[in-house]
Amino acid sequence: MATTTTNPTISTFEDALDELGVDLTRTAADEFAATLDDVVRDPAVGVPLPFDVAYPDSVTVDPTPAALERAETGVTPASFGVANYGSVLLPSTADGAEPVSLYPELHVPVVRASDVLPDLPEALDRFGDVARENGASTVVATGPSATADMGELVLGAHGPEAVHVVMLDE
Amino acid sequence: MSKGDKAAEIRRLMATEGPAIEENTKGFNRRRREAVADLENYEELRTRAREIKEDAIDRLPELIDELRESVEANGGHLYVADDPEDANRYVRNVVADNGAERVVKSKSMTTEELEVNDALEADGVDVVETDLGEWVVQLADETPSHLIAPAIHRSRESIADLFREVFDPDDPPETADELTTFARNRLGELIRDADVGVTGANFVTADSGTMALVTSEGNARKCAVAPDTHVAVAGVEKVIPSTDDLSPFLELLARSGTGQDLTAYVSLLTPPVDSPTLDFDDDETPLSERGSDREFHLVLVDNGRMAMREDDQLRETLYCIRCGQCSNSCANFQHVGGHAFGGETYSGGIGTGWEAGIEGLDTAAEFNDFCTGCSRCVNGCPTKIDIPWINTVVRDRVNRGTEPEGYDFLVEGLTPDEEPGGLDLDKRLFGNFETLAKLGSATAPVSNWLADTGPARWALERVAGVDSRRDLPEFQRETLVDWFRNRVSTVSDPTREAVLYPDVYTNHVQVERGKAAVRVLEALGVSVRIPSMPSSGRAPLSQGMIATAEAHAHDVYGALAEHVDAGRDVVVIEPSDLAMFEREYERFLADASVERLQEHSYEIMEYVYGLLENGADADALRGGDGHEVAYHAHCQQRTLGLEAHTTAVLEALDYDVVTSDVECCGMAGSFGYKDTYYELSMDVGDDLAEQFSTAETRDRTVVASGTSCLEQLDALLARPSRHPVELVAPR
Ligand code: SF4
Numbered sequence: 001m002a003t004t005t006t007n008p009t010i011s012t013f014e015d016a017l018d019e020l021g022v023d024l025t026r027t028a029a030d031e032f033a034a035t036l037d038d039v040v041r042d043p044a045v046g047v048p049l050p051f052d053v054a055y056p057d058s059v060t061v062d063p064t065p066a067a068l069e070r071a072e073t074g075v076t077p078a079s080f081g082v083a084n085y086g087s088v089l090l091p092s093t094a095d096g097a098e099p100v101s102l103y104p105e106l107h108v109p110v111v112r113a114s115d116v117l118p119d120l121p122e123a124l125d126r127f128g129d130v131a132r133e134n135g136a137s138t139v140v141a142t143g144p145s146a147t148a149d150m151g152e153l154v155l156g157a158h159g160p161e162a163v164h165v166v167m168l169d170e
Numbered sequence: 171m172s173k174g175d176k177a178a179e180i181r182r183l184m185a186t187e188g189p190a191i192e193e194n195t196k197g198f199n200r201r202r203r204e205a206v207a208d209l210e211n212y213e214e215l216r217t218r219a220r221e222i223k224e225d226a227i228d229r230l231p232e233l234i235d236e237l238r239e240s241v242e243a244n245g246g247h248l249y250v251a252d253d254p255e256d257a258n259r260y261v262r263n264v265v266a267d268n269g270a271e272r273v274v275k276s277k278s279m280t281t282e283e284l285e286v287n288d289a290l291e292a293d294g295v296d297v298v299e300t301d302l303g304e305w306v307v308q309l310a311d312e313t314p315s316h317l318i319a320p321a322i323h324r325s326r327e328s329i330a331d332l333f334r335e336v337f338d339p340d341d342p343p344e345t346a347d348e349l350t351t352f353a354r355n356r357l358g359e360l361i362r363d364a365d366v367g368v369t370g371a372n373f374v375t376a377d378s379g380t381m382a383l384v385t386s387e388g389n390a391r392k393c394a395v396a397p398d399t400h401v402a403v404a405g406v407e408k409v410i411p412s413t414d415d416l417s418p419f420l421e422l423l424a425r426s427g428t429g430q431d432l433t434a435y436v437s438l439l440t441p442p443v444d445s446p447t448l449d450f451d452d453d454e455t456p457l458s459e460r461g462s463d464r465e466f467h468l469v470l471v472d473n474g475r476m477a478m479r480e481d482d483q484l485r486e487t488l489y490c491i492r493c494g495q496c497s498n499s500c501a502n503f504q505h506v507g508g509h510a511f512g513g514e515t516y517s518g519g520i521g522t523g524w525e526a527g528i529e530g531l532d533t534a535a536e537f538n539d540f541c542t543g544c545s546r547c548v549n550g551c552p553t554k555i556d557i558p559w560i561n562t563v564v565r566d567r568v569n570r571g572t573e574p575e576g577y578d579f580l581v582e583g584l585t586p587d588e589e590p591g592g593l594d595l596d597k598r599l600f601g602n603f604e605t606l607a608k609l610g611s612a613t614a615p616v617s618n619w620l621a622d623t624g625p626a627r628w629a630l631e632r633v634a635g636v637d638s639r640r641d642l643p644e645f646q647r648e649t650l651v652d653w654f655r656n657r658v659s660t661v662s663d664p665t666r667e668a669v670l671y672p673d674v675y676t677n678h679v680q681v682e683r684g685k686a687a688v689r690v691l692e693a694l695g696v697s698v699r700i701p702s703m704p705s706s707g708r709a710p711l712s713q714g715m716i717a718t719a720e721a722h723a724h725d726v727y728g729a730l731a732e733h734v735d736a737g738r739d740v741v742v743i744e745p746s747d748l749a750m751f752e753r754e755y756e757r758f759l760a761d762a763s764v765e766r767l768q769e770h771s772y773e774i775m776e777y778v779y780g781l782l783e784n785g786a787d788a789d790a791l792r793g794g795d796g797h798e799v800a801y802h803a804h805c806q807q808r809t810l811g812l813e814a815h816t817t818a819v820l821e822a823l824d825y826d827v828v829t830s831d832v833e834c835c836g837m838a839g840s841f842g843y844k845d846t847y848y849e850l851s852m853d854v855g856d857d858l859a860e861q862f863s864t865a866e867t868r869d870r871t872v873v874a875s876g877t878s879c880l881e882q883l884d885a886l887l888a889r890p891s892r893h894p895v896e897l898v899a900p901r
Binding site for chain 2: 065120128138157
């Protein structure tokens with residue numbers, strides 16, 4: 001993990017993720033493929049990323065439902081990060097970002113450092129604009145799926161048991 | 171249910187479900203306190219949440235129109251259903267039109283209210299709950315016992331037993347991990363080829379047609395997007411104006427309920443969503459090529475809510491965001507859970523308001539008595555609902571609906587109240603405690619001796635439901651007011667003048683604490699008066715006798731106004747009476763009057779604290795010299811934030827203080843006297859007794875601020891207890 005952070009929003013985000021038990025790896029665009037390769041568990045699937053980066057070969061992009069079912073890792077873009085909660089906003093898109101972020105055991109959201117916003121009101125403000133305009137949907141995801149219904153806290157109920165955020169520095 | 175049956179049912183639930191509920195709710199509370207303390211703008215968020223709800227409910231019809239436009243512009247359907255039949259008919263039609271054989275559901279109290287599952291199952295549809303807790307409840311054929319944690323009453327072991335019974339697996343799951351994996355796998359299969367997904371909606375925004383679904387497991391996400399048809403069912407009160415209004419609620423919801431900062435998944439769906447559906451029959455077409463032909467229906471349910479909106483007292487219930495905090499923080503709930511403390515659907519503190527509005531008074535009446543009005547839930551409600559007040563209102567309405575029972579002649583003359591004849595005798599008796607106390611003092615010690623005899627106790631239990639296991643208060647022949655009347659003030663050059671408010675208990679029963687208060691005040695240079703005063707109305711209010719309580723409020727204000735005008739402070743010993751002035755009088759008196767009264771009223775130890783802060787001589791009081799004390803504050807005193815003053819005064823006087831941290835002593839006035847609730851009262855009290863019986867506390871002197879707490883502590887512990895003012899008073 002890079003330790004040269006000076007941006008207070010980013011360091012808040014780092015702390016919040018740490019508290020949630022979510023791993024974070026920072027990377028530059030040209031090292032993205034190599035970084036992701038280290039992060040994912042095989043087999044890995046992903047949806048196209050709206051950033052100027054290339055996927056490593058280890059990730060099957062635009063998977064079939066069968067590939068999704070087998071996958072251990074799902075990689076999806078996050079439109080925003082919420083620094084104080086360590087949340088990521090995961091847009092529901094036609095290429096299947098919602099199921100890819102939900103079904104595999106490990107979810108890897110990719111967020112640009114410049115898209116990490118200080119707090120929830122700010123993130124919802126951005127989301128509201130697109131929701132009103134074109135009916136967008138998103139998931140505010142904070143840490144892994146969890147349940148306390150079976151007598152104690154267990155990670156990985158219906159969704160991923162682990163989350164590993166990859167943050168793109170540009 | 172007869173009172174005896176009810177007591178038996180309480181006993182059963184205390185033994186079977188109580189332990190798991192207590193452990194779980196206390197865990198929620200502990201985390202909530204931490205999570206809230208971390209939040210700088212907590213009060214601001216609550217204020218904002220309240221404002222949004224007030225506005226939204228006020229403009230509800232107009233917001234529903236706006237929402238309809240948004241939903242339809244997105245390509246979905248909005249249906250507003252009048253009642254459960256209407257809503258269920260609509261849902262059944264959608265399911266039938268899709269030829270659906272299986273429906274997967276994400277936990278929703280509103281669908282419990284409508285009994286959607288039963289309606290669909292009657293049509294031969296397989297309905298599967300996907301929230302793990304709700305699934306457990308479904309497998310066991312039970313009802314949820316908590317707003318947000320439906321299986322909170324079950325231990326891990328009992329869930330393991332249930333799975334073994336239902337599924338008879340080769341390798342039965344035992345640990346929480348194994349149980350979760352087992353459930354996840356089973357449910358995953360069932361969701362895989364479900365035809366319709368049914369969810370609730372925590373919030374729906376009118377401007378965009380977006381609904382917020384809050385879950386930690388991720389099952390709502392699966393139910394909403396895995397099948398191609400999604401039906402969301404929610405009460406009309408869930409509509410808020412815009413997406414900008416979501417954040418205060420989202421920031422408060424999980425914190426208030428379970429103490430998480432934010433629930434793991436908040437889906438903000440503006441359906442029909444773009445996500446491709448997952449068809450595992452054709453599992454070789456890439457996701458992006460599948461397209462989606464989605465159908466979305468939002469069913470908003472009235473079922474009494476629009477009438478609640480017109481009801482000045484019940485309206486606030488609609489501001490509830492169902493966080494469950496008022497259940498968690500309730501000592502009675504902690505011991506019996508939602509199966510006793512609940513109606514057809516909703517349980518806990520605000521459950522009474524919901525059931526009264528949705529099912530009617532009869533259903534609400536069954537568990538309304540569980541609210542003792544301790545007010546411990548008040549400061550934690552994210553939308554600042556005065557939950558005890560709603561319970562009081564419902565109790566009043568229940569009283570008014572009751573048929574006369576025929577024992578009235580017995581209490582003739584004892585019940586100078588403003589209430590209708592049908593009121594339960596036990597409520598009448600406790601509601602008119604002032605009259606009883608006057609008579610008791612006038613005839614003491616004969617009254618005490620008489621009340622203690624076997625036949626009298628038998629009659630009291632038989633006729634008025636006063637449990638014979640509970641010691642009765644002992645009335646003093648000489649009241650505090652009488653004692654004071656013949657007394658010469660010891661203060662020659664007073665710094666302040668104060669009226670010591672002679673509440674019924676201090677005046678008739680706990681006279682010693684009144685005398686101690688006088689000595690303390692005078693030692694600190696305060697000139698004291700104790701005029702004869704009407705009682706605050708707390709006793710009738712706690713029985714739901716609102717008209718009587720209101721009459722008292724006017725009388726008390728009338729009697730105190732002159733003193734306030736003369737610049738005298740009003741000092742109150744009994745915290746529940748001060749809480750009347752501070753909280754409930756706002757319902758009864760003109761704004762200016764109640765403000766004036768509040769501004770000049772103090773709890774006795776708060777007042778002493780203020781005097782010491784302003785330079786009064788602490789040496790005039792009895793110092794502790796390191797004396798070890800165990801202190802239990804009164805619940806209403808804590809709600810008002812007045813607990814710390816007592817501790818501060820005791821510590822300033824060199825007492826070594828430990829405090830209890832239980833929600834309630836379990837007594838709350840009349841509650842512990844009633845034979846239906848006596849055992850519950852003692853069970854709740856046990857937690858307090860335990861805290862004061864540890865190695866660290868068992869030799870400490872016990873002090874408590876409230877009359878009920880003192881009575882309860884006397885019943886629970888072998889050693890005596892007293893008010894802190896008695897500890898510090900010079901002899
Ligand atoms: S009344 Fe308030 S505290 Fe109780 S469940 Fe509703 S929102 Fe939560």
